[in-house]
């Protein structure tokens with residue numbers, strides 16, 4: 286199995302104590318089996334502390350019990366991880382050592398990326414000044430050869446990246462992405478959406494505001510932001526192209542190939558286009574940068590299956606009915 290990463294992947298380094306929004310605050314971290322075994326046997330005072338701070342989450346998985354202000358009990362006053370300080374990165378459980386990286390597998394191919402939910406990763410992704418590209422970083426055992434459909438989807442994804450790179454306007458870029466994806470869905474599944482253009486009318490604006498404000502709040506400040514939201518700021522104009530090329534490349538990279546298993550080719554692209562609109566909206570009402578707005582949207586949607594499902598349902602209704 287070959288492993289590929291975006292060209293900016295190696296630029297990522299956690300900024301630790303200078304991060305405004307440590308990922309070690311507010312998240313219940315599930316501990317994988319191998320790490321749990323290691324923690325249960327770990328000697329000395331740190332071992333005692335580890336065992337005293339492991340609890341069971343509502344879904345029955347083992348996790349660290351969050352402390353005051355929902356902080357990981359091993360996060361020190363400088364927002365640095367005491368486990369790393371004491372024993373290096375190998376002390377981390379799987380989720381902590383991977384975050385904010387993600388992996389997607391299909392056939393004999395594994396793709397890894399960094400997620401927009403991390404403010405430093407978002408700055409790298411959105412500030413990348415070259416066309417999106419991938420390179421191979423290694424191979425490992427396992428995986429079956431790519432199916433003909435997976436190979437074709439990879440070709441279509443390359444077309445989408447090309448359309449992004451060659452776009453001269455935001456509207457032209459999103460139109461091309463939706464058109465290519467609709468054609469691909471028709472070719473590979475026989476289905477096609479009832480419409481392929483992004484709506485820009487007041488009925489759409491009302492529905493989009495209603496959807497965004499109905500998402501389960503994941504971040505502190507999300508509800509406050511939603512209070513400022515109104516249908517009149519939902520139809521943004523004249524977006525600066527460069528940052529949105531990076532943003533749409535990220536969504537196409539992270540989600541498009543998932544359609545190999547569910548056949549929802551067009552909806553994967555529609556998710557990226559809608560996310561770009563939502564990020565633009567957050568930016569306009571919060572005054573934050575594009576990268577910080579993308580980070581906020583990512584935390585609200587990419588790690589909540591419930592919120593992601595609500596968005597897919599909304600997009601299905603928008604484009605297929």
Ligand code: SF4
Nearest residue numbers: 299300304308403405
């Ligand atoms: S959000 Fe990113 S930069 Fe901040 S602590 Fe987590 S991994 Fe590091």
